[in-house]
Amino acid sequence: MSTNRSGETARTGLGSIDSERFDAMAAVGGWRGVVESVVPTLVFVLVVAVRPTALVPALAASLTVSAVGLAARLVQRQSLAQVVGGIVLVLVSALWAWRSGAASNFYAAGLMINAAWLVACLVSLLIGWPIVGALMTLWHRVADESGKSEGSDGSEEQEETNVPDDVGAARPSAWRTDPALRHVKLRYHAGTWVLTLMFALRLVVEVPLYLAGEQAVSYLGAARLILGVPLYALTLWFIWLLVAPSRIARTEARTDQR
Structure with a gap:
């Protein structure tokens, strides 16, 4: 996560779709996140393009770039959560290509990950729990529980809400079964289809x-480079347009007025 200009914590990845404001750069991890995810692949592509038979040097250069990024974060005592996944992918990809002797296998692991996500998205749509809706429900449920735990310290806040506990807990997933919230459900389905x-x-x-x-x-x-970070950022923006909290709230408000 990072902090945007307004001082709010900007979420990265799919978490950015639950923000009031969409920050494309923050969504993909900022400039540093882009560099850490793009440069290892870019280095591999350039080395192979210049010298197609230089598989080992290309792999070594790609791993070196990833290692430098990891070392820089360790020295600066920054969180490794964002970078570890990318480093593991580069390592697995490099080992696969090296063992097989085929440069194309540097991209095989990424293809498998995309295929797994595609299947997961389709299954989630089939069972009526679209991934985008499931994530939004999870985040809102955690937020509700967090709000309750904070409100328990002050009885005045609890009295002002005057809402039974079970209602707050059930509300985040009400879109699945409540006919009045079918428009919200459609938005979550549409967002998952975009993904x-x-x-x-x-x-x-x-x-x-x-x-x-x-x-x-x-x-x-x-x-891989073109359909990586640029497409991911564009996809997140489209999903955010569909399911941003303010848009969902307006949809629910229009439904309540009918």
């Missing part, structure tokens, strides 16, 4: 390039 399409687009573009073998590895690397 699903992002993963599908990546696979549609990258899988044929991966199957084409070593002659297409540079194109595969370019596709």
Whole structure:
């Protein structure tokens, strides 16, 4: 997480869709997060493009860049939560490519992760718990429980709300079963479809390039970069337009007035 200009804590990743204001740069981890996620792949792509047979040097350069980023965070005593996942992915990808001797396998783990997310999104839609709605429900439930624990220290706040405890706990997931909140449900479904399409687009573009073998590895690397952070930020913005708290609140307000 980071702090935006208004002093509020800006969430990263999918957490950014539950913010009142969307900060694209904060959503992808800031400039540092972009560098840490993009540069290792960019270095690999450039080395392979210049010298297609230099697989080991390309892998070594990519791992070195990731290691430098990790070391910098350790020296500055910053949280490693944001960078560890990327480093693990680069390490697994490098080992896969090295063991197989095929540069294209540097991207295989990423393809599998996108396929897993695509399946998860589709399953969540089928069972009526779209991932976007499930995440929003979880965040709001945690916020409600946190608010209750803080309010327990002051009896006046609890008396002012005058709302039974079970109502507050059930409210975050009411969109699933309450016909009056079907518009909210549709927004969560639409948001999940946007996320699903992002993963599908990546696979549609990258899988044929991966199957084409070593002659297409540079194109595969370019596709990975273009369909990585830029597409992710754009996807999060579209989802935020659909499910931002203020938009959901206005939808519920219009429903209550009918």
